[in-house]
Amino acid sequence: MEVRRTPNNNRNRHNRRGVVGIESAIVLIAFVIVAAALSFVVLNMGFSTTQKAKSTITSGLGEASSAIEIAGQVTGKGNTTASKVDAYTIPIKLASGGSSVDITASKTAVKYFSKSVTYDNIFKGTLTSGTYTDINSALTAAKTAGYINEIPGVGAGSNSTAAFIYFTANVNNNSIVDAGEQAVLAIAYKNGDRPAALDTVNTEIIVSAGAPLTVVRSVPTITDAVLNLG
Structure with missing residues (x-):
């Protein structure tokens, strides 16, 4: 006996194919959404890690370089009678591209050593008001402020x-x-x-940010009141 397929059988087959196609599309869309979400998470983590690494590198470079730098000639106040240096000056300014630096006594230290003496911190403070054109006027103001008790080279000198x-x-x-x-x-x-002629003086200026600024100079023959130490 010959069995003939009816149109209803064909219609059911097409319906099943349509359902399977929709289910596949839904699954595919779900995979795409999940993949997109995972990609976003991975990218976001990557950006976050990169930013943290950049911040760490920037911070490390900042700590490795000094926040201040020498701004001119290092000089000494020569005492030709005693053949000694009464005072020593180092001009400083912010390093190129650097941020402001707090130089209050609580946040600053100055280490000093020569052939005969070593000090861990001799910093007393900052003359904040006005400007000074020479070391002599600055020494007078420092005495008034109580940073020194006497002008170097005068009488018994500072204590x-x-x-x-x-x-x-x-x-x-x-x-x-x-x-x-x-x-x-x-x-x-x-x-x-x-210090006297041929002595080597070492100064380390330590501020709140960045590496210390180290200055090393040799004392020349003391024949003038103003000595250029380079």
Whole structure:
């Protein structure tokens, strides 16, 4: 007996194919959505990791470089009678591209050593008001401020070796070195600590951010009141 397929059988087959096609499309769309979500998570984690790495590198570079730099000639106040250096000055400014630096006594230290003496911290403070054109006027102001008890080389001299900072270009009259300002680190020696010709003086200026600024100079023959130490 011959069995003939009816049109209903063909219609059911087409319906089943249509259902299977829709289910496949739904599954495919679900896979695409999940893949997109996972890709977003992975990319977001990658961007976050990259940003953290960039911040770490930037911070590391900042700590490895000094926030301040030498801004001119290092000089000494020569005492030709005693053949000694009464005071020593290092001009400083912000390093190129650097941020403002706080130079208050609580956030700054100055290490010093020579052939005969070593000090862990001789920094006393900053003359915040106005500017000074020479070391002599700055020493007088430092004595008034109590950073030193006597002008080096005068009488018995100061009772201790001390460092202080004064400004030669002062914008804000505070204890922060800002862009456009220039300061000078001055070291006033007590008589027994004064370096002589051929001595080597080592100074390390430590501020709140960045690496310390180290300055090493050799003392020339003391024949003038102003000595150029380079």
